[in-house]
Amino acid sequence: MTHLPDQGPQPGVHDLGYARLDTDRLERTGDAEVVYGAGKTPSQVVELLRTLHATHPGHAVLATRLTDEAQDAVASALPEAVIDPVGRTAVLGEPPRQAGTVAVVAAGTSDAPVAAEAATTARVFGAGVDVITDVGVAGLHRILGVRERLAEADCLIVVAGMEGALPSVVGGLVGVPLVAVPTSVGYGASFGGLAALLGMLNSCAPGVTVVNIDNGFGAGVFAARVARQSVPRETKDA
Numbered sequence: 001m002t003h004l005p006d007q008g009p010q011p012g013v014h015d016l017g018y019a020r021l022d023t024d025r026l027e028r029t030g031d032a033e034v035v036y037g038a039g040k041t042p043s044q045v046v047e048l049l050r051t052l053h054a055t056h057p058g059h060a061v062l063a064t065r066l067t068d069e070a071q072d073a074v075a076s077a078l079p080e081a082v083i084d085p086v087g088r089t090a091v092l093g094e095p096p097r098q099a100g101t102v103a104v105v106a107a108g109t110s111d112a113p114v115a116a117e118a119a120t121t122a123r124v125f126g127a128g129v130d131v132i133t134d135v136g137v138a139g140l141h142r143i144l145g146v147r148e149r150l151a152e153a154d155c156l157i158v159v160a161g162m163e164g165a166l167p168s169v170v171g172g173l174v175g176v177p178l179v180a181v182p183t184s185v186g187y188g189a190s191f192g193g194l195a196a197l198l199g200m201l202n203s204c205a206p207g208v209t210v211v212n213i214d215n216g217f218g219a220g221v222f223a224a225r226v227a228r229q230s231v232p233r234e235t236k237d238a
Contacts, residue, residue: 019048023055030228031125031221032056035063037088042073045090049078053092060093062124064117064217087116087216091124098128100227102220103153105143105170107136107160110185114216115159118181121220122157127227137165143173150174154230155223159216161185164196171205177226179219180210 012024026032035048045063052061066074066088074081074090081092102122106115112133119129130149135142143166150156150170156178160166167180180203182196189195193213200210211218 016047016051019044021048021051021055023052026056026059032059032061034061034121034217037063037066037070040070042067042070045070046073046077049074049081049090049092056093058093060091060095060124062121063090063092064088064121066090084116084120086113087120088113089117089120091120095123096126098123098126099231100127100154100224100229101130101152102127102155102157102223102227103130103132103150103176104157105132105135105146105150105159105166107134107158107162107166108185109134111159111161111183114181114183114214115157117216118157118159118220118223119216121217122224122227125221125224125228127154127224135166136160136162137169140169143169147173150176153227155179155226157181157216157219157223159183159219160200161193161196162190164199167200167208167210168203168205171203171208175207177223178205178208179222180208181216181219182210182213184214 013020022033037045049063071083081090083090104115104119119131122129132146151174153176156176158167158170159181161183164182171178180200182193184193
């Protein structure tokens with residue numbers, strides 16, 4: 001068997017043995033790497049967050065999908081971190097200056113964890129956030145009552161389970177870019193969010209994009225980038 005020679009440390013990579021952090025991502029894309037906590041031990045989450053913060057001292061770093069044990073470990077080892085037990089996230093460092101606005105719209109209280117993950121992600125990725133909760137289609141007057149807030153946003157994140165109808169309703173009310181997030185909320189025939197996902201993919205409202213089931217993080221990244229790009233160039237460069 002032929003063995004390749006050891007090429008030594010790779011630029012832009014911080015090798016921790018069990019993970020190889022992409023420390024050049026901030027320079028390439030404008031956003032630092034994020035720690036996906038699922039499947040990682042609490043000590044690994046702590047070390048990854050600490051290392052990312054050390055390599056990006058002037059930029060907030062984010063960890064998502066943290067177990068209760070990982071949240072406790074982060075709180076103990078990194079007391080300056082901001083932990084959200086609802087969204088299961090931890091943020092270390094100051095978020096960047098806000099540019100543009102993302103409105104996170106949640107159909108029901110059961111969708112709160114995914115909506116919270118999306119809101120935190122959008123803030124860490126540089127957007128201002130307006131959270132609008134419990135405006136599902138079972139009471140249409142609730143979403144109609146916040147139409148002005150929807151129209152004022154630069155991008156919308158609409159989070160819903162069950163049949164996933166809320167993004168279609170919102171997409172028919174305003175012409176703001178919209179990313180829909182299906183959640184695994186609902187009774188048996190919702191198939192863990194599949195019904196909502198298919199409903200959103202088949203939306204008849206124009207301008208609706210869709211991320212994967214429960215993917216508040218992906219929606220937050222997308223919406224923040226849209227919001228940031230919506231700010232006039234001279235303001236972004238100021």
